[in-house]
Amino acid sequence: MSQTAESLSQQAAQLPPAERMELVERILDTLDTPDPNLDALWAKEAEDRLAAYRRGEISALPLAEVLGKYTVKTSGA
Incomplete structure (x- = not known):
């Protein structure tokens, strides 16, 4: 990392x-x-x-199953 980038990183950490988060979003926007x-x-x-799917060479998962992997589970307490 360049000295400028390192300095900016240290400033951003403060x-x-x-x-x-806003800064990160702005930086990511420049890459998009x-x-x-x-x-x-x-x-x-x-x-x-x-x-490949239509030829039967690969299978698919239901959307609910895929999204379920990323759902935060909470206890019923």
């Missing part, structure tokens, strides 16, 4: 959590620029996966 080549690769991958 911010309140809400401001750090469309890339037609990458989009084309992902479209081809999606088409290939769908074709």
Whole structure:
């Protein structure tokens, strides 16, 4: 990491959590620029996966099962 980045990182660490989150979002937004080549690769991958599914080469899971893996379970107390 460059000296500038290190300095900025140390300064950012001193911010309140809400401001750090906003800063992170702004930085991530700068990385989220469309890339037609990458989009084309992902479209081809999606088409290939769908074709493989339709041929019976791969299976799928119900959406509820997939989302269930990420649901926070709370105790009934």
